[in-house]
Amino acid sequence: MVDIQLSDAEKTYIIHGAQDNLRIDGRGCEDYRHLEIETSVVSNTSGSAKIRLANTDILVGVKVELGEPLPENPDKGRLEFFVDCSANATPEFEGRGGEELATEISSMLARAYDCPSCLDLKQLCVVEGKQCWVVYIDVLLLECGGNLFDAASIAVKAALFNTCIPTLTVTQDEGHIELELSDDPYDVQRLDVIHAPCIVTLSKLGHSHVVDASQKEEACCLARLILGVTSKGTVTAMKKEGSGSLDVSSVQDMLETGKRVGQALNKSLMEVLLSDDKVGKSKGVTGFLR
Template sequence: MECVKGKCFTPAAGCMTDGQCDRQSLCLNGKCVPYSTLDGDCSIMDTMDNCNKDYCVPLNQSMFTRVGKCKNTTEVGDLCTYAKGCDVFRGQERISPSETYYIQQGVENGVRADGRTRLDYRHFELDVGEIAHACGSARILLDNTHVIVGIKADIASPTSDAPNHGMLNVNVDCCPSASPEFEGKGAEYINVELAKQLERLLTQGNALDLASLCIVPGKYCWNLYIDAIVLDSGGNLFDALSIATRAALYNTRLPQIKIVQGEHEQVEFEVSEDPESYSSVSIDNVPICVTLTKIGTQFVLDSTLEEELCMDARLTIGVNRRSNICSIQKGGVSGLDSSTINQMITVAKQAGLQILKSMDAILIQQQQQHQVLTNKGKIQQ
């Protein structure tokens, strides 16, 4: 006999997923535990109106392993987990128990569904200068994840808290056509979460030199508006957004400003109209996100959408060119022990440096190609 939640029960055979237990049991700590032994606020709902004909338990205890969202719960949008025989939902995305088991077993054996090993990163395409009228822009295509970032700059008055610094505004918009997850109120939450994480990544630890955006201390500064649009989602949005944003900042061109002493000791400025006279934004300390997803007892790098539906926990780590850890954010319902976190950080540093090296090579190559085309245009004129 064993004691679980103050009640005695006879443990059943070992398990790895809820699908290996009967309909009246849940896989908990490697053993099938009957629902009847679990007390607290959890309750099994099997009515047709409550959870789309599926068994569903409200997510108010961390013992459950799969996270989804009921389509027609009593309170719309309640988070829930699904027992054996039910599909795992995230918004309207779903994955069957068989697919979940297949992905979990593949990760355990080091062979993922798309043929990669656990620590392989997918190839991505990166282009800059995609938006003609923006100060800077970039587009990334990471398998099926398609993100475009545009940057606009205007002159504003700095805040009283930071009179010698420029300002930054980040907005992320996930197109409803990209994924059913981005429809309705679910998109609002995801947009805010992505925007806040991106803003923290750029502002913490002087990642982006906001002091260089100051024009006249206490009076004028550059205000950068970073607008990101998710056109398609195939997993690993955090990483794709950070890579595209860093590339767009590299591509950003700010016109030269000339300070002029006006009448009555007023300070004025003149904006250069010469397209060849501009200043760039330094990205030396700007990090990118590297996300590692824990599935079962192992973790993977650059997870697909299907793998994210099977995840137990996620760790998103900001890494810059100097191999510094700039931010860490944990997601998912399960915990992570210290040894796993240390392993994830080590892998994130190695992967981050490789991605940054490849990324900088692409950016330099595209800048050189653009310069060649510009020089050709001047000669023809």
């Protein structure tokens, strides 16, 4: 994470405020900051989305290409995550400074989506054991303002919702397979992402925990729990970060909060995406979680 320097007095003020359910920007412990989402922002992709969460700015582009399925999943397509931390986001990312963070985010996204109930990868199968759609998801971190994992996951879900996959006609003649791509640009299939997870990061501040921590709050946090949560409240991935420890009761409380907040986050996000899709708009601007 990007470091920010605070005095001991500032840290004490932030921690005591969180314990009273009043954060320095006026939010409660379970409130997200204002969030802006825009889809269809990159023309040469199969789907794209851009998210701005306070000062965190992330762009996601999705491209689908034909490839071979994995031997262990011959009847499924696959997802490939790539994360790049732009040097413009912070001087710490110059050179190879952002590689470790990029790997952490891409790994967490892959783990969160590695659940059969999240996304039906069978709809990406073209010819079992031979051809499938491979979905390449590129995440570009443009600016840092805290809570990078959550913001990246929201942008990924929005971009996958926006993704259009060309319709293919498969013909077989004496063992020879031919694939014909539809000439109609509107003859496409969409991914069902209603159960795709969002990541919820819970940061421990003193005896309390908060969601959507700002950079200053992250500087006061010694331990955080990162959860992949679906619209049904299913936890698909979990990771603990930070040098501090978490006791069993804290982990249980944070899990319950994460599931509750994750369900609300997924519901609100899908409502915004579906609403904009129905009216034919490509842009949704909202502070959609409390």
